[in-house]
Amino acid sequence: MADSFSKKEKAKKKAKKLKEKAERREQRKTDNNKGLELKDMLVYVDENGHLQDTPPDAPREEIKLEDIQLGAAPIEEEDPIKTGFVEKFILEKGYGFIREENGNGDNIFFHTSDLLDLIKQQDRVTFEKERSPKGYKAVNIKKA
Known part of the structure; x- marks a missing residue:
């Protein structure tokens, strides 16, 4: 017996989905990062918080431990x-x-x-x- 029209359409849709799924699988395999060297996977953050592929060129600003303030800002005395x-x-x-x-x-x-x-x-x-x-x-x- 011959298949009905709707059965043929369902079979076509199913075959199309399987084909798309196989294509996506192949795409993931080619785009993955496995096997890359460490330098290719590193990302650097600049002083503004933006991500970059290259290390920053400018030397970092040194911060003294005395300049770091922990807690709330001190209250300055005013003239009473x-x-x-x-x-x-x-x-x-x-x-x-x-x-x-x-x-x-x-x-x-x-x-x-x-x-x-x-x-x-x-x-x-x-x-x-x-x-x-x-x-x-x-x-x-x-x-x-």
């Missing part, structure tokens, strides 16, 4: 007494904000309990900057 002016002061609520003269432009909170002198808005003041759970806070505030 700062100067600024009272940007906003709400006497009824008991707090205000000071703008530091040589600062980054942030307002520093203060409470009336930290005042040593009577002040009003736009007064020039000296103060100490202290870290609080919500950010920086001005303490020991005096008129300048």
